[in-house]
Amino acid sequence: MSNYLEKTRINREIRAKELRVIGAQGENLGVLSTIDALKEAERTGLDLIEISPNASPPVAKVMDYGKFQYEQSKKKSAARAKAKVSETKEVQIKVGTSENDMLLKARKAAEWLAEGHRVRAELFLKGRYKGMGETFLKTRLEKFLLLIPYAFKVSGPIAKCPKGYAAVVERDRAAQTQRERQKDHELSSQPATATTK
Numbered sequence: 001m002s003n004y005l006e007k008t009r010i011n012r013e014i015r016a017k018e019l020r021v022i023g024a025q026g027e028n029l030g031v032l033s034t035i036d037a038l039k040e041a042e043r044t045g046l047d048l049i050e051i052s053p054n055a056s057p058p059v060a061k062v063m064d065y066g067k068f069q070y071e072q073s074k075k076k077s078a079a080r081a082k083a084k085v086s087e088t089k090e091v092q093i094k095v096g097t098s099e100n101d102m103l104l105k106a107r108k109a110a111e112w113l114a115e116g117h118r119v120r121a122e123l124f125l126k127g128r129y130k131g132m133g134e135t136f137l138k139t140r141l142e143k144f145l146l147l148i149p150y151a152f153k154v155s156g157p158i159a160k161c162p163k164g165y166a167a168v169v170e171r172d173r174a175a176q177t178q179r180e181r182q183k184d185h186e187l188s189s190q191p192a193t194a195t196t197k
Helices: 034-044 066-080 101-115 127-131 134-147 173-195
Strands: 018-022 028-033 047-052 059-063 086-095 117-126 151-160 164-171
Touching: 018 047, 028 034, 034 047, 034 173, 059 066, 086 101, 086 134, 101 134, 101 164, 117 134, 117 151, 117 173, 127 164, 134 151, 134 164, 151 173
Parallel strands: 018 059, 086 117
Antiparallel strands: 018 028, 047 059, 117 164, 151 164
16 A cells, blocks of 8 residues: 555654754754654654655654644645636527627637636527538637637637537646736736827
8 A cells, every 4th residue: 555545644653763853943952762752752742743754754744633634734725726617618609699698708709718617619500500501600709709808829720510600728827927017018008108299
């Protein structure tokens, strides 16, 4: 069984003969025999916790085991929060969707991209629209994608799907940062040009 799957060893569960010990105040106590390290932990009324079992020699810390468990669970929660699950959100337009509605949907798509989600944009076709030319329909969907006010890259090009045509886009963080810098630069240089005569 790998060390990764083993629970953290504390006090007399520690098997190593010597340890690099970190004291209760975070000070380096150097390399001590496990017996001396245990005595140090007992003297302070705390536990000896093996925090890096694979180091040579293993590293142990003198601290309260309850506090250690609390800190570990906080770290795991923070890591889970950072690794926010990204979904594929869907936005649907039709051939007859008005310019205003397209802008609203494009803004919604931009919000999802900013949150780290992928966006599947679909041009929904029904009735006589199904018989329209492929080039026209793809251009219509491309026009919508260009309205999205957030930098993106196409991860799934425009292709025929059961309900019409669809494309999948995902955020392009580097391009968005560049776009924001350019916007800031334009805004900061505007007043200067306005005051010059």
